[in-house]
Amino acid sequence: MNLLYLILPIALLIGAGFVVAFIWATRKGQFDDLETPAMRALFEDARRAEAAEDGTEKSA
Amino acid sequence: MSRSPLESTPAAAQQPARPAATDCAHCKLPVPAALIRPEDEAQYCCPGCRTVAEAIQASGLSWYYQLVDQGEEAQPARTTGRDYAECDDPSFAEAHVRTTARGDLETVFYVEGVHCAACVWLVEKLPQVVPGVREARLDFGRRLVTVRWQEGVVNLSQIARALDRLGYPPHPVRLGSEQLLRREEERRQLIHIGVAGAIAGNVMLIAFALYGGWFHGMEEGFRAMFRWTSLGLALLAVIWPGRVFFRGAWGALRTRTAHMDLPIAIGLGAGLLGGAWNTVQGVGEVYFDSVTTLVFLLLVGRTLQERQQRKAFDAVAMLSALTPRTARRLEGATVREVPQAALRVGDRVEVRAGESVPADGRIVEGSADFDLALLTGESVPERRGVGELVHAGTVDRSDRVVVEIVQTGADTRVGQLMQLVEDHARRRAPLVRLADRLSGWFVAIVLVLAGINAWWWAMSDPGMALEHTVALLIVACPCALALATPLAVAAAIGQAATRGILVKGGEVLEQLAQPGLLLLDKTGTLTEGRMELQSWQGSDEARAAAVALESRSSHVLARAFVAGSAEGPMLSAEDVHETVGGGLSGRVAGRAVLVGSPSFLAEHGVRLDEVGTEAAQGLEQVLAAGRTPVGVALDGSWAGWAGFGDPLRADARASLDALRARGWQIGVLSGDHPRVVAALADPLGLDPAVCRGGMSPEDKLQYVEAAAREQRVVMVGDGVNDAAALAAARVGIAVHGGAEASLAAADAYLTEPGLAGLTRLFAGSRRTLGVIRRNLLLSLGYNTVGVSLAMAGLLHPVAAAILMPLSSLTVVSSSYRARPFPDA
Numbered sequence: 089m090n091l092l093y094l095i096l097p098i099a100l101l102i103g104a105g106f107v108v109a110f111i112w113a114t115r116k117g118q119f120d121d122l123e124t125p126a127m128r129a130l131f132e133d134a135r136r137a138e139a140a141e142d143g144t145e146k147s148a
Numbered sequence: 149m150s151r152s153p154l155e156s157t158p159a160a161a162q163q164p165a166r167p168a169a170t171d172c173a174h175c176k177l178p179v180p181a182a183l184i185r186p187e188d189e190a191q192y193c194c195p196g197c198r199t200v201a202e203a204i205q206a207s208g209l210s211w212y213y214q215l216v217d218q219g220e221e222a223q224p225a226r227t228t229g230r231d232y233a234e235c236d237d238p239s240f241a242e243a244h245v246r247t248t249a250r251g252d253l254e255t256v257f258y259v260e261g262v263h264c265a266a267c268v269w270l271v272e273k274l275p276q277v278v279p280g281v282r283e284a285r286l287d288f289g290r291r292l293v294t295v296r297w298q299e300g301v302v303n304l305s306q307i308a309r310a311l312d313r314l315g316y317p318p319h320p321v322r323l324g325s326e327q328l329l330r331r332e333e334e335r336r337q338l339i340h341i342g343v344a345g346a347i348a349g350n351v352m353l354i355a356f357a358l359y360g361g362w363f364h365g366m367e368e369g370f371r372a373m374f375r376w377t378s379l380g381l382a383l384l385a386v387i388w389p390g391r392v393f394f395r396g397a398w399g400a401l402r403t404r405t406a407h408m409d410l411p412i413a414i415g416l417g418a419g420l421l422g423g424a425w426n427t428v429q430g431v432g433e434v435y436f437d438s439v440t441t442l443v444f445l446l447l448v449g450r451t452l453q454e455r456q457q458r459k460a461f462d463a464v465a466m467l468s469a470l471t472p473r474t475a476r477r478l479e480g481a482t483v484r485e486v487p488q489a490a491l492r493v494g495d496r497v498e499v500r501a502g503e504s505v506p507a508d509g510r511i512v513e514g515s516a517d518f519d520l521a522l523l524t525g526e527s528v529p530e531r532r533g534v535g536e537l538v539h540a541g542t543v544d545r546s547d548r549v550v551v552e553i554v555q556t557g558a559d560t561r562v563g564q565l566m567q568l569v570e571d572h573a574r575r576r577a578p579l580v581r582l583a584d585r586l587s588g589w590f591v592a593i594v595l596v597l598a599g600i601n602a603w604w605w606a607m608s609d610p611g612m613a614l615e616h617t618v619a620l621l622i623v624a625c626p627c628a629l630a631l632a633t634p635l636a637v638a639a640a641i642g643q644a645a646t647r648g649i650l651v652k653g654g655e656v657l658e659q660l661a662q663p664g665l666l667l668l669d670k671t672g673t674l675t676e677g678r679m680e681l682q683s684w685q686g687s688d689e690a691r692a693a694a695v696a697l698e699s700r701s702s703h704v705l706a707r708a709f710v711a712g713s714a715e716g717p718m719l720s721a722e723d724v725h726e727t728v729g730g731g732l733s734g735r736v737a738g739r740a741v742l743v744g745s746p747s748f749l750a751e752h753g754v755r756l757d758e759v760g761t762e763a764a765q766g767l768e769q770v771l772a773a774g775r776t777p778v779g780v781a782l783d784g785s786w787a788g789w790a791g792f793g794d795p796l797r798a799d800a801r802a803s804l805d806a807l808r809a810r811g812w813q814i815g816v817l818s819g820d821h822p823r824v825v826a827a828l829a830d831p832l833g834l835d836p837a838v839c840r841g842g843m844s845p846e847d848k849l850q851y852v853e854a855a856a857r858e859q860r861v862v863m864v865g866d867g868v869n870d871a872a873a874l875a876a877a878r879v880g881i882a883v884h885g886g887a888e889a890s891l892a893a894a895d896a897y898l899t900e901p902g903l904a905g906l907t908r909l910f911a912g913s914r915r916t917l918g919v920i921r922r923n924l925l926l927s928l929g930y931n932t933v934g935v936s937l938a939m940a941g942l943l944h945p946v947a948a949a950i951l952m953p954l955s956s957l958t959v960v961s962s963s964y965r966a967r968p969f970p971d972a
Binding site: 103110114120128 | 269272288289338342343381
């Protein structure tokens, strides 16, 4: 049970890590626009088709 | 691109086996029969779609059609065909263009016509369409596209034209520090919510362990560790994301106003200090799970409301961005489109029919009918000729004129009126919200109860006094109470926006929920804002002759005359001569015909003033009905009167009746002639005493100010002339087609013409206030139960832990289940 003395700080540290990542992402503007990026996912097909037409299949 | 635009396009491939394809190849709407060209492979429903489809194919972007979601609501494309020359003007660059770190230029456009994911793809393909553009990023939600391009390689006007041709007419957006600050603020709020949420979650987990210990026992060492850890986390939550509540409470204390932050701060403070004390002592309860959850939920509620309000603000701001701010300046023999801000006194500008005058000036060439309604409320356009003054904001309704600018910017009549609006917006007292009013009482009651509680327990069981008092303060913390209003308001504003009603704040909804004095502008609000032939007295022969003559004039009344007398064969007129501001003379079927104002007829020797004659009586009738008279004379003697008026909106009477039934007093404030306004009273069922005409913008302002001292005044208007009054009223509402100034001054905006939106707004406000009241009642109910239990000393910490989130959840679901603005 004494492991708890170790586990709790570790758990909190992991949590803090994610909070820091979240703050970094927010400051970088990752959450400024939540609608458009979902739509851009659709363009992947268009990009691939274009690449195929050019005859040079590029990895996206 | 290697592909040629002639290759078969996916659009055509999608509908191959339909020779008589009658759906538009671009927007999939049915093509009108008249526009079908049998020889073409692709059919288009309108020139806009054709232009756009051709531009798309020429740029090798036909993939667009495979991306277009067929389920989306179809929308025909619109292009303006403008040349956007103003974008290359140095003064434009100063206000709208910035240089990026890499030395490229960047600007932001608001684009019309964006409606689906394919639009995002197409807009972001801009670098492929216009060489020199490095990147285009579209923010779909806000319809804003950020364009980055290389200086010198391409002009901004070329970029703007390309967007226009693709069916997304761009409008410049001012890049101020304000926007940057707002973006920072939004990010900061999000970080606060994230931190508060993470802390609340972790503290909750630790609390579960502690509660488990409550029932099954726990080693003292673990217990101390859990308590000290959650104390640290709670401290962090309160002094980082939670400090906003203490700042608000401090502000409320300093200004001696009631604010919801005050009871929240007391609850948070009591919870934190009480818990800290007990942690140090190692006995009693800790309340950190309640405290941290409270901070998190309150921040979420607050941010949701702010985002919805900001959206409404943005939508209104974008509407005003849609009004073009350019003018066509004459430079020698050429005409150049320049931003209005670049105009200087002495410049000559061209104003065409349908455009508004860019700055105050004197006409130096031509003459035209000017619609002054936005400035004066006068519904009949006035003729202005060479040498006469025209104000910025008035609309040219008939012919091209050249105007020499005599005053610009803030010195113009519109500029002065805007100054009035700003003065009023600044002086306006903030509206006190129901929840804030309530919170004043709430704090007082809770503190009194806490005092009684402490005294009582000190008498009976001194050891438990602190414990029970802190428990009371925490359970009384108005978590649900504070969520009650923001959530209900956020849901209501969001719904209202989808129904074409933009509301700038929650206070507005609260204010509109109870009846008061409703003042309406006439032109454009109650009436349709256009001229119509409403009465004719005289022979058919005279009417036919008048129509023959009027069909040769572009005057607004002449057009209304022709439109209102469509039947019968058209006679032809000869020797037509038009007197500016008077009327027409000519010959029809061999007879001399005069059509014009009474004074014009009198000048030409037609006798109208003999008492008792048909002519004199007829004129009186037309005037008494509030109509504008136009007389017709055949061979020098009177032959008929036509009466023109601005028709009432079809829904005006029904809407006003509905509002009256709700207890609203209704009045009309108009700049139009008092007789015209008085004539409205009867068909609308209004008291003639409250229908005031002939009011200047300053008169309106004074009237509203005087009335606002006695009661709740709601003003509805659309013009620049209403703007100051809108700002002075408790709530100002601008209606469809309103001038930019009125948009800025108003608290709410109706995007639909007519008054139906107004009744819907009032009904929605009433329902929203109902939801707010229900929420407040629910949360107060929870608080009452909690406080009673705490005072009785029965409040088990587990009970408190359940009661707190439960009350919040009830309020959340109650807010989002309500539909204050149902579908029409």
